[in-house]
Amino acid sequence: MTALLTRNETLVAVVIVLFCIVATISDPNFFTVTTLSDLLRASIVLGILAIGAMLVLISGGIDVSFTAIAVSAMYITTTTALALWPEMPWYFIFSLSILIGAGLGAINGVFIAGFGLPTLIVTLGTLSVFRGFLLTFVGSERISALPPDMRNFSRMMIARGTTEGGDFYALPWALAALAFVIVLTAILLHKTMLGRSIFAIGGSVESARRIGINVRRTQFFVYVYVGALAGLAGILHGSMGRMADPFSLVGLELSVIAAVVLGGARLIGGYGTITGTLLGVALIVLVQNSLIVIGIPSTWQSVTIGALILLGTGLPAYQAKRAAARAG
């Protein structure tokens, strides 16, 4: 029972529920299907990025370059499609962006798994390089005349309509992409030896090596996978926003990592759950979109997120420290 109470997941879930209660009290219109579908849509890109970031944290590394990968993959895909084949169907566009993302992730992988360099330093470097390369050599203009099928994809809905109460709602197919990523990553992490090896490396690299886990190959895979997820998130972002903006996304990486850490992943590696990560994302999206509803001006957004991180990660850490002090 205490184990459940001290988990980050529980804490974050409680905060989310409290937030919703306060929001509903101050604005009865908050708790509607419309708000829910808005929030879900806003969680898609952040959610996919967060799952990638979580995988890296579990493996004992940290990646700050994934937003640059996402925006590069999206923008390069868009310009390529416009130049070569404007009528390119959406699934080709998506595949291309995922491939570019995986390729850029492989560059991280080469430095980290191949040369054994520290993950933060490598990804700080590639964050700058990827973004600089994009703006200098590919382009720095916002493109709103997207390939038609990219726009069409964002209009494809799983369900849309109006409730009897008159609330409008829409669930885009992009949501299915998030669901797909969740299922795929869950299977990877819990049902394959590769996934278990990622946990093992995060727990102890030396031990992993000693029992015969191929540490380099596992690490390389992690960065390629994260790159591919970033490519997917990037193209979804462009498609749903109906604009290819080379200045977007970069800067979000710390919010994403914050969401993952809020959800219980530890920076030292070896720990992290998909449920926790999604709850962390939900909380951050809620704060970003609905802070105004509970009467806090949106200028306080980043302060609130910061406070939540301090509380959400500090409290369990403090409890663990006290427990250790009592035991020792």
Add this chain to the structure above:
Amino acid sequence: MTEPHTGALVEMTGVTKRYSGVTALDEVDFTVAAGEAVCLAGENGSGKSTLIKILSGVEQATAGEIRIGGQAMTHLNPRTATAAGVMVIFQDFSLFPNLSVAENIAFASELSEHKRFFNRGHARSVARAVLDRIGVDIPLGARLETLPVAHKQLVAICRALACAARLIIMDEPTTALTGREVSRLLDIIRLLKTQGVAVIFVSHKLAEVLEVSEKVVVLRNGKKVAEGPAETFDTASLTKHMTGREVHDAAPGPFAGSAETLLEVKDLDKPGSFSDVSFALRRGEVLGITGLLGSGRTSLAKALFGLVAPDSGSITIDGTSVPLGDPIAAAEARIGYVPEDRLTEGLFLTQSILRNVAVGRLKDHERGGFLDHRSLVAEASDWLQRLKVKTPSITAPVQSLSGGNQQRVALARWMARAPQVLILNGPSVGVDVGSKADIHDIIRDLGARGLGVIVISDDLPELLATCHRILVMKGGRMVEEIAAGTVTEDDLSHKLAS
């Protein structure tokens, strides 16, 4: 592979290993039979680690032949060694703190079967089967990090068994265990032997594993210097073979001096750790404090240096009272404390030896706001020399030193501060026999120089070799005071346990 084989399980003949001109192993013959336990003894640098590395395939021998189960192993590497059933349990166990017990046990065997998919149920049944085999019950779903050290070690043994181990090599298996845990480990080893599993102990603390071993092999400077049935060895003869000299640990008699009281502890009390602790320490006296794990000896040691705040009582030095629970005040009152766990509490392992010694002395080498580096270095080097720290360079990181030399660096740091009272908690934990005797010499010498020394230890021979007086703690209380020379080791261990 399957043909019956009646010879030795492992047969190493004429194994030699040279590293760029240095001979680490010189024509060593080494055999282990199935179901046999062998003690491999030797000091640091004797070649025992090299032998183990060659046998487990981590390093290749320069010359010599290795046969496992009668089969010549020409290119032994970690994978083939594991496949042949040779498993090493390292001192740190090499487990995964974040994974469950079941997964820790089953991971390596699943990996060796080249599985792609992971089946939690299968991992649990593998783990359950091995735990049953050694008659141990550890919750399969528990996260490894929540287990006590002894259980972690059992998990490591189970992991080796899950990989069909025929030979388990254990590196320093008893260092982190309490007396009861050691005897439980030995029971399990006996059980494994009846199942035909061979065991090699690599250890400094050999006395503990001697009783379950059939054979002892001693290495020194890369050569095998002794081999024989375990019952023909005892601690003294082992030490002699390992060091190549008679290590005389001359016990001091009762304290003869009439020096004045230096440190006085009165009614020190901390509920849950210790209560009503009072004793006095005279100048030049070496006082031992002992007790089983959980007797309060470590909390008391920390309390004397202010690392643990007692609820009541007093500590005075030369009649001046020292504030409780304040390590800085304790250091200013010239109390020094060398902790038990050098690695996490005492030394900055990645920093240079020089810096480790100098760190407590920066203030005293300040000249007009700047650091007088030259005098700092001179002082530090002087102490390193006096304590005979063996190192090619004082700018090398402390982690490059052996355990004994690390302990000397920790001592040098305190000696440079000219303490009046020095508290040594487990001064020779993880130190090999030769260095241990040297450290004991140093401790006796500190007393002779007029310091008050408190040695806190559960290593009874160590206490008998260094202390004028020994206080026994039990359940947080001082229960007995023993003068040197009045008890034997057996008496003392009896007093501890009763």
